[in-house]
């Protein structure tokens with residue numbers, strides 16, 4: 001076997017959970033346990049990757065710093081309450097730490113990655129390999145030596161490597177070999193800039209580290225999760241830091257994940273680009289941020305939402321780019337082999353063109369919650385809501401692609417209709433509670449008509465459960481949301497029956513599948529992993545029906561599948577114990593935060609949502625359920 005093939009295989013076998021996330025709220029990088037950065041898009045989350053070995057081979061770009069000799073042991077952690085990763089490598093000759101972080105950046109076209117090698121014990125030989133490949137692992141740049149290191153340019157992109165370590169070019173790669181002794185530091189900075197602009201000054205790396213650490217620690221302190229529940233608080237803070245890392249600071253948009261095409265089925269075709277902002281994820285994200293006390297972030301998210309959706313209501317999209325872009329065409333990238341041969345690798349997302357009726361409900365619920373929680377006034381929000389409702393009156397009867405964005409024929413998905421009901425319901429509440437103007441009688445008639453239709457066509461008396469789409473027998477985890485949006489009382493037999501049916505049909509080793517592909521119109525029939533956000537929704541449904549022990553047990557199991565850094569992908573495969581799908585995924589982390597608050601507060605996000613109220617955080621802090629018993 002050639003060494004190239006060996007390397008490819010080595011890369012193929014790396015579990016998704018082996019990665020950690022660093023970032024500066026403009027872009028992020030995935031750092032492997034072995035010291036290799038295998039995914040980095042520059043300048044923004046949604047730009048082409050310059051390190052793409054995650055989806056191919058090391059030849060598609062990576063930046064590895066690791067011991068030159070065999071590693072005896074390695075361990076890693078985030079520096080407490082930060083987005084800075086510290087990996088410790090131990091060899092026969094001693095030990096060193098590798099500190100990885102991205103300093104905060106103001107300019108969305110300039111980002112730095114800092115890597116500091118710090119000797120801890122003995123004297124260790126270290127190897128650095130930098131393989132730069134712009135445009136998703138394809139384009140080899142023109143590299144020149146500089147007194148500060150090197151510069152590389154190709155087309156619109158340029159990077160500078162700043163280091164005092166010796167550098168050597170070999171086979172289109174840059175290599176370095178040096179030794180580090182106890183107490184010594186060898187820093188590297190990779191700085192991106194547009195090739196038509198001048199490179200920027202790279203400040204002192206020690207100072208940048210101090211500043212980055214203290215910024216994250218101050219930010220984390222703001223989390224108002226009960227500090228006495230240390231174990232859960234730590235998990236909540238890690239999820240919030242991850243959500244913050246997935247936020248595009250210049251606009252406030254939050255992406256679903258920083259990766260594309262990590263497979264939902266290893267070796268399969270369910271490989272999608274998640275580097276965009278989904279409206280669907282907005283209401284639950286807002287509850288998570290507000291409950292945790294992050295008002296500014298919630299306000300920035302709401303402002304992003306209002307800008308993104310502004311315009312004709314019939315042009316509402318289900319997802320947008322970081323700044324609200326609507327043109328997100330889907331392409332396949334043939335030169336990347338795919339993570340464990342999972343092809344195609346896709347860029348852009350065709351689901352952006354779909355009709356998914358539930359997004360109306362998500363948007364109207366988000367704006368309603370913002371009003372209930374007295375976020376800074378947004379005078380145009382109500383006008384926009386009325387226009388959206390006027391359009392929804394015309395279209396809620398239509399079939400759509402549903403919450404799971406199925407690419408088969410359109411259906412009357414029950415969850416989509418449920419969220420249409422939410423749209424009218426929240427608007428009526430806005431009139432009743434805030435005296436806003438609107439055709440409330442018309443809205444009441446629509447709301448009642450949808451309610452009656454769902455109860456007649458979306459419920460199967462034999463199963464005793466709501467079903468995925470009108471007239472079908474298939475179940476769907478999105479039906480777990482019925483109680484938390486307030487459609488029927490928590491203890492209604494139809495709500496309890498639906499939870500029972502999902503427990504019977506969709507559980508795999510205690511985790512929840514979205515649906516069974518063989519029972520649906522989904523054209524991709526390969527089995528996928530269990531869906532983590534849905535598993536959190538089951539825990540929430542247990543809270544709503546006051547089964548706190550079950551809720552707590554499921555929550556603990558979900559915490560146990562996070563990787564060693566506390567990160568979750570979109571899915572989890574119980575048989576192999578692997579995380580699957582794009583990573584880390586915002587929807588999963590939003591689920592974690594909301595379930596944690598549901599467990600510790602008398603009225604957490606699920607009950608707030610059912611009551612159509614916002615989280616009054618001060619009052620919430622004063623009341624905890626006392627029902628949950630977190631482990632120390």
Ligand SMILES: OC[C@H]1O[C@H](O[C@H]2O[C@H](CO)[C@@H](O)[C@H](O)[C@H]2O)[C@H](O)[C@@H](O)[C@@H]1O
Pocket residue numbers: 256264270272273274278280281349350351403404405406407587
């Ligand atoms: O696997 C099917 C679909 O998966 C993606 O969508 C999923 O992620 C979204 C973002 O978190 C979430 O809102 C949605 O409900 C999930 O199904 C993908 O982007 C779609 O193109 C794909 O059809």
